[in-house]
Amino acid sequence: MAAAGLKDRAAVTGVGETAYTRDTDRSQLELTLAASLAAIADAGLEPKDIDGVIPYGAGGVVAEDFITNFGLPDLRYSALTPMGGASPVAALQSAAMAVATGVANHVLIALGRGSIAGGRITSRLAAMPQMRLVGEFEMVQGCNAPAQFYAPMARRHMALYGTTVDQFAEVAMTCRRHAERNERAMMRKPMTREDHHASRMIAEPFRLFDCSLESAGAAAVIVSAAERAPDLRQRPVYIGGVAEGHPDSPSAITQRPDMTRFGLARAAPIAFRMAGVDHGDIDVAQIYDCFTWVVICQLEDLGFCAKGEGGAFVEGGRIGLAGELPVNTHGGLLSEAHIAGMNHIVELVRQLRGECGERQVADAEVGLVTGFGDLGDGAVAIMHR
Amino acid sequence: MTTTADDHARLPARPRPEPDALSAPYWDGLRAHKLMLQRCHACGRVRHYPRPLCDHCYAFEHDWVEARGEGRVHSWTVCHHAFHPAFKQALPYALVTVDLAEGVRLQAPLRGSDPARLRVELPVVVDFEDIDDTLTLPCVRVRA
Numbered sequence: 001m002a003a004a005g006l007k008d009r010a011a012v013t014g015v016g017e018t019a020y021t022r023d024t025d026r027s028q029l030e031l032t033l034a035a036s037l038a039a040i041a042d043a044g045l046e047p048k049d050i051d052g053v054i055p056y057g058a059g060g061v062v063a064e065d066f067i068t069n070f071g072l073p074d075l076r077y078s079a080l081t082p083m084g085g086a087s088p089v090a091a092l093q094s095a096a097m098a099v100a101t102g103v104a105n106h107v108l109i110a111l112g113r114g115s116i117a118g119g120r121i122t123s124r125l126a127a128m129p130q131m132r133l134v135g136e137f138e139m140v141q142g143c144n145a146p147a148q149f150y151a152p153m154a155r156r157h158m159a160l161y162g163t164t165v166d167q168f169a170e171v172a173m174t175c176r177r178h179a180e181r182n183e184r185a186m187m188r189k190p191m192t193r194e195d196h197h198a199s200r201m202i203a204e205p206f207r208l209f210d211c212s213l214e215s216a217g218a219a220a221v222i223v224s225a226a227e228r229a230p231d232l233r234q235r236p237v238y239i240g241g242v243a244e245g246h247p248d249s250p251s252a253i254t255q256r257p258d259m260t261r262f263g264l265a266r267a268a269p270i271a272f273r274m275a276g277v278d279h280g281d282i283d284v285a286q287i288y289d290c291f292t293w294v295v296i297c298q299l300e301d302l303g304f305c306a307k308g309e310g311g312a313f314v315e316g317g318r319i320g321l322a323g324e325l326p327v328n329t330h331g332g333l334l335s336e337a338h339i340a341g342m343n344h345i346v347e348l349v350r351q352l353r354g355e356c357g358e359r360q361v362a363d364a365e366v367g368l369v370t371g372f373g374d375l376g377d378g379a380v381a382i383m384h385r
Numbered sequence: 386m387t388t389t390a391d392d393h394a395r396l397p398a399r400p401r402p403e404p405d406a407l408s409a410p411y412w413d414g415l416r417a418h419k420l421m422l423q424r425c426h427a428c429g430r431v432r433h434y435p436r437p438l439c440d441h442c443y444a445f446e447h448d449w450v451e452a453r454g455e456g457r458v459h460s461w462t463v464c465h466h467a468f469h470p471a472f473k474q475a476l477p478y479a480l481v482t483v484d485l486a487e488g489v490r491l492q493a494p495l496r497g498s499d500p501a502r503l504r505v506e507l508p509v510v511v512d513f514e515d516i517d518d519t520l521t522l523p524c525v526r527v528r529a
C-alpha cells in the first residue's frame with residue numbers, strides 16, 4: 001500500500017500573515033510578499049533559502065515574482081494547485097512530495113488577496129478556466145456566485161437528511177465565538193441564533209451569516225524536508241497524512257450524481273490511513289467554511305459521522321473550544337477572514353505549537369485542516385507536533 | 386409593465402453564452418424551442434453539458450436528440466441577492482435543478498408558480514423564453 005509514502009516526510013516550519021482587512025491599498029503581490037517574509041522569518045530562514053514556490057493558482061502572482069523580489073538564487077521547484085479554496089491544502093501535498101523526493105528543501109506556499117478594485121467574486125470567477133461550463137450554461141441564467149452554486153447542494157442535504165438552519169447557525173455562532181478570542185479576526189461582535197436568522201437571505205437556504213467574508217490580506221507557510229526541520233527556529237509540525245480528492249462532474253454541480261458529497265470524501269480515507277490515526281485522535285480541526293453548510297458536509301465526508309448526520313454533529317457545543325472536536329479556532333472564513341483557507345493552515349500550525357493564547361485547545365497534539373473549492377474539490381492534511 | 390428600448394439601453398448587459406462547435410446545437414435548439422441533448426453515437430448514452438468524449442466508451446462521435454421536456458426537481462435555490470447587476474430586477478427568482486427523463490440534469494428558472502411549492506421529486510416540464518432575437522433560455526413550470 002503506497003499510502004504511507006508521505007507520512008512525516010515533511011514539516012511546516014514557518015507561518016506568517018499580514019493584517020486581515022475589508023479592503024487595502026496594497027496589491028496582491030505586495031501582500032503575498034509581506035506574508036511570505038513573515039513565514040520565512042518565523043522559520044528562521046532567509047529568503048534565499050527558499051528553493052520551491054507554490055503560489056495561489058487564482059490571481060496574478062507567479063513563481064517568477066519570488067525570484068525577482070527575493071533574489072532567489074536557485075528556484076528548483078514551482079507548481080500550481082488550481083483548486084480554489086482547496087488549493088492551499090493541496091499545495092501541502094505537492095510541497096511534501098517535492099521535499100520528500102529531494103527536489104527542494106524549503107517550499108513556500110503563499111496566498112494573497114488584494115484590493116476590492118482588483119475584482120470581486122463574480123468577476124474573478126468568470127475568468128477561471130475551470131468555470132467554463134458554469135459560465136456557459138448557468139451564469140447566463142443568474143447563477144453567478146458560489147452562494148448560488150452551492151445552495152442547491154445544501155437544499156438537497158436538508159431535504160434528504162433533515163438538516164436545519166439552526167444547525168447552520170450553530171456553525172456560524174461557533175466560529176464567531178472563537179473569533180472573539182482572536183485579535184486578528186475581522187468579525188468579533190457576538191452573534192446569537194436570532195442574529196443569524198435575522199440576517200438577510202442571499203440564496204436560499206443561505207443567509208448573509210451563512211456566507212464567508214470578503215477580505216484583503218495574505219498568509220504563507222513554509223514546508224521543509226523533515227530531516228531539515230529540527231535545525232530551524234520553531235518546533236516542527238509534521239505532515240502525517242495528506243491527500244486531495246475530486247468529485248464526479250467536477251466542473252458542474254448540476255450534473256453531479258450525488259451533490260451532497262465532496263471530493264474530500266475520496267481524500268479523507270487516504271490521509272487518515274497515511275497518518276495512521278483515527279478520528280478520535282484529532283484534537284482540533286480547521287474545516288474550510290466558505291458557507292456554514294459546507295462545514296457540516298465535510299464533517300460527514302471526513303468520516304467524523306455518517307452522511308446526513310453532520311447537522312446533529314455540530315449541535316450541543318461539540319465543535320466549540322471545549323467540545324469533543326474544536327473546529328475553526330481562529331473564527332474561520334466566516335469570522336476571521338477569507339484568505340482562501342491559507343489562514344486555516346496557519347491556525348492549525350499555531351494550535352499544534354501551543355501559541356494560541358486564550359483560544360488554545362489544551363494539549364493539542366494532532367490536528368486536521370481541510371480545503372474545499374472549485375465546485376467541490378477537496379484536500380485534507382493531518383498534522384502533528 | 387412594458388419595457389421600452391430606453392429601458393433596455395439602461396439595463397446592465399446580461400452574461401451571454403459563447404457557444405463553440407460542441408455546444409452550438411444546444412443553443413440553436415433552444416432558439417427553435419427544442420431542448421437538444423448530446424448523445425454518444427457509439428453506445429447511445431445521453432450526456433450534458435456537451436463535451437468531446439463519451440466517458441463510458443470513449444467515442445468522439447455523437448449526435449443530438451430532442452429531450453421530452455419532462456423531469457422532477459432534484460434541488461433548487463431561491464436567489465434574493467443579485468451577484469450580477471443584470472439579474473437585480475428579476476429578484477427574487479428560483480433556479481431549479483431538474484432530473485430530466487433522459488437521465489441528465491437541467492438548471493433553469495422556475496416560472497408560473499410560487500417557489501414555496503418546490504419539493505424534491507416535484508414533476509416539472511420544460512418551457513422556453515426568448516430573451517432577445519438571438520438568445521432563448523429554458524425555464525421550468527410545475528406540471529399541471
Ligand SMILES: [Zn+2]
Pocket residue numbers: 425426427428429430439440441442443444
Ligand atoms: Zn459512448
